[in-house]
Amino acid sequence: MTTILVTGGTGTLGRLVTERLRADGHEVRVLSRHTLPYAVDLREGGSGLEAALAGVETVVHCASSPRGGDEDAARNLIATSRRAGVGHLAYISIVGVDQVPFGYYRSKLAVERQIEESGLGWTVLRATQFHDLLVTLFQGLAKPPVMALPAHVPDQPVEVAEVAGRLADLALAAPAGRVADLAGPEVRTLDSLARAYLRATGRRRPVVPVPLFGKTYRAFRAGGHTAPDRALGKITFEEHLARRFGEGAARF
Template sequence: MTTILVTGGTGTLGRHVTERLRAEGHEVRVLSRSAQPYAVDLSEGGGGLDAAVEGVDTVVHCASSPGRGDDERAAAHLITAARRAGAGHLVYISIVGVDRVPFGYYKSKLATEKVIEESGLGWTVLRATQFHDLLARVFGALAKSPVLPMPAGISDQPVDVTEVAARLAELATSAPAGRVDDMGGPEVRTLDSLARSYLRATARRRPLLPVPLAGATYRAFRAGGHLTPGHATGKVTFEEYLTGRFGRRPRD
């Protein structure tokens, strides 16, 4: 049995990773800002972090702070504590396209990858496409308006969070592998078609309003920098996710 620390272990991805690893018989510690006994703010580090990492074989780093911009500092604190504790393997979840799309959060994720690669620890980095849950949240927020605005000309390749969790659990219980193959959902779809599926699943009627945007980030998304059609390893489609969540077949 392996002792594994999951940072962000109460979050969208981390809780599924935790459940998967525990089901496989591993001892799992959950670190987050509020989960006892390992309530730690990684951006600050401190003695609580040392206690969380003590005796751990592998760390699965799922914690992230998109709005705070301190992912690099958090990773540096985690690495320092992991080295002191003698942890042998750090697994990190990143995003497909962080090296191709000049979006602020993506730049932070790419910089964090570099910190991990240079850590001196055994490391594994998995990049995944966006989760179904994220698209549903975005569409839900936009659908509060009478018209659903949609960035024109952009596609996406959403993947199911439980499938990414299963892959992370597999990587966490294997030897350090460096940068592994990207993981994408089963379909590359236009945002328009995904939004229409969401509207049908939630029994809403909204006209879609294509909105052309400007800038390097928008151009990179339009060019598909965030997609990985050659690694469409996910199996759960967006429609299947919506049916499971809302109990309604989107294409009825």
């Protein structure tokens, strides 16, 4: 039995990774800012992080925030992991962090570089956006009477449970470096995904594609955050919506 620490273990991905590893019989410690006994802010590190890592063989690093602080958190995690003798650090990143000049993506890429240079055994898996993220995005965009979306932007969402299963398998294996990306089953236009969400939730909104400008928009429009050759996910966005909002969504 392996002792594994999952950072961000109460989050959308980390919770499922934790459940999977425990189901396989491993001792899993959950680290988050507010969950005892390992309530630790990775950006600050300290004795709490040292206690969480004592005796740990593998770390699965899922903790992340688009509001910033990921690089500081990774720096503290890596330094403390080295002192604790951790043998394997597995990290979840995002497809396109090296293609799309978006601030959060740049931070994720910087964390990848830190991990590669850490001296620890490491594995990095990049995945496309989760279905859950798109639902959250569309929930916000559907509040006004008109649903405005960036024009001509593709997306390739993936089911978070599929990513969790892959990440758990990688964590239990030997360090593998940068592994092949994991993407959802379909590359779709953002407006088609939005219309699927509206149908599934019974909302009526005009969907208006809005052209934008700048390097980041051009990179998204070019599909830098998709991986058509790695469409290994099985669950479509409509299937996710049906499970979440009712089976009627699957008919559209």
